[in-house]
Amino acid sequence: MYNQMGITYIFWVSDTMIACPWMREWEEKLLFILIMGTLAGGSISFNCPSSCICASDLLSCVRQNLHQVPKPLPSTSVSVDLSHNNLSHLHSHWLSSLSRLHTLRLSHNHIRQMSAHAFHNTTSLRYLDLSSNLLQDIREEWFKNLCELEELLLYNNHIGYVDDGAFTKLNSIQKIYLSWNLMTNFSFQSMQNLSNLRTLDLSSNRFLKLPVEELSALPAFIKNGLYLHNNPLTCHCALYALLTHWDNRGFSSVVDFFEAHTCLYMGNPRAIVRILQTQNGFDNCSLGKLQRLPDNGLQVLVGKSIMMTCNTSLPQENTTYLWILPTYEFLAFPGNSNQSFRIHPNGSLEIRKAEIWNAGFYLCIAVNKWLNYNSTHEVNVTVHYPKHEGETFNTGLTTLLGCVVSLVLVFIYLYMTPCNCFRCCFKHPHTPSPPLESRGQSSILCGTPPASEGPNSRRAGINRHVVFLEPIKEGRCEKNSKVIQLQSDSDSASSVFSDSPIVPT
Structure with missing residues (x-):
């Protein structure tokens, strides 16, 4: 029996040690090694920070107004709670001694930045709470080593940008909470291969438009x-x-x-x-x-790989997947013999190098024996040849450019065509005829008829219906050259079409 730090250690000695002296010496050495190892382990496991509470494998440092992470942290800790403090930065390797860490709570702090190796040696971490902090972006290298992480809480931060590959290495992730942030876009396509993801909360952000095509291509269990x-x-x-x-x-x-x-x-x-x-x-x-x-439509270039998900709501456990190719061949796990078609454990079908004859409809059949339920999903694959590098203009731009050029040529033809006949383009100005050449026209509006008017001139104005006004420079009409304003339509008709000349009153 041995007592240290209030703990009593009891060691049992067998009767064989007393009966066999040669064995007693060997067992004493082994017992000494065991005692020293136990005492050393006991002294390390009970190093609890003064501002925290340690209970078995739990460490709680809630509401202690901490500005830095307390040291040292017990290596036996499985659950660590540092929420409701004033932590602002997570340094590299600060959790390196907690290889058994399962749950980490860091909510309601002032964390703005994290080192790329902040979660080093925490491959067993399954629950991470970073909600209600001041994070502004999510970097790809932060969570790349958390292969066992199942639940990630990032809501109520100031996150406006997320790297496309920030969550692609989280093979075991089931729930990601990103609500109440400032995001305007998100790479939904990067979520395609997360076969265990069941909750992705992007509510209460600042999305103005959603990529409908990317969302439609997601598996049904993610869209759910x-x-x-x-x-x-x-x-x-x-x-x-x-x-x-x-x-x-x-x-x-x-x-x-x-x-x-x-x-x-x-x-x-x-x-x-x-x-x-x-x-x-x-x-x-x-x-x-x-x-x-x-x-259910996918496009791929010749020679590139493509992944088709079996878009069903069945759980992966106890589910068998079967694919029917466009050539009506049946394909089961793990794929064909040359591995050009490969079926993944989650039912996804991968084409290593797509060829033009791989285009067509693929049908996935998922059967779950325990649930006594099966589901089918159809995928339409289109294979294209890559475009040449010299093909810079698209059809829409070429059509628009042709319309503009056509309009310019039309305007040039209408307004800027050169004149071949110089005399036709530059005509001499029209000279008015002398006033005495058409006395019949001018006499109609004269106050007194000219003295030279005879019976022939009277006859000239009988059937006249149009009045031509020309400037009168000489003759008797010069004194009364003003045009008399007509008072009514009847007066104007009688004065113009009357057989007798107009006499002033």
Whole structure:
């Protein structure tokens, strides 16, 4: 029996040690080594920071106004709680001694930055809470070693940017919470291969537009837990078609928050429209667009690899996957003999190097014996040849450029065509005829008829219906050259078409 630091150690000695002296010496040495190892281990495991509470494998330092992480941390800790403090930075290797760490809570601090190796030697970590901090971005190298992480809480930060590969190495991740941040875009395509992901919360951010094609290509088990409500989205038919399609399929992300899916008409913050209500203003959106959503269409270039997910809601456990190729061949796990087609454990089908004859419809059949349920999913694959590097202009730009050139040529032809006849282009100005050449015209508006007028001149004005006014420089009309204003339509008609000349009153 041995007592140290209030702990009593009891060692049992067998009767064999007393009966066999030669064995007694060997067992005494072994017993001495065991005692020293136990005492050394006991002294390390009970090094608890003064501002914290240690209980078995738990370490709690909540609400201690800590500005730095306390040292040393007990190496036997499985759960560490440092929430509600004033921590602002996580340094490299600060958890290197906690190889058994399972749960880490760091919420309600002032953490702005983290070192690339902040989570070094924490491969057993399964629960990480970094919510309610001051993080502004998420870097790819932060979580790359957390291969066992299942739940990641990042809500209520100031996150505006997330690296495309920030979560791609989290093979065991099941839940990611990114709500109540400042994000305007997100790489949904990077979530394709996370076969265990069941919850991705992106609600209450600042998304103005969603990539409908990327969202439609996600597996059904991700779309079922993809929360996008309470974002200032702009209303458009593609968004309405997407959410209506998810509602018809009964996805929890839409059904559970039916009234919280809103959009802004023409981007006006005051014009809020509830997307999934009956009278929502989307009457002009054709329901036929629901069938044209790229929910199961993929495109790939010749020679590139492509991954097709078996888009079913069945759990991966106890589920068997079978693919039917466009050539009506059956393909089971793990794939064909030359590995040009490979089936992954989660049911995804990978084509290593796509060829033009690989295009067509692929059918996935998932069967779960325990649930006594099967599901099918169809994928349409289109294979394209890569474009040449010299092909810089697209069709739309070429057409627009041709229209502009045509308009310029038309204007040049109409307004800038050169004149071949010099005399035709520059005509001499018209010289008025002498006033005495057409006395018949001028005498109509003269106060007194000219003295030289005879019976022939009177006859000339009998059937006249048009009056030509010309400047009169000489003769008797010069004194009364003003045109008499006509008082009425009847007076003007009688004065113009009268047989007798106009006599002033």
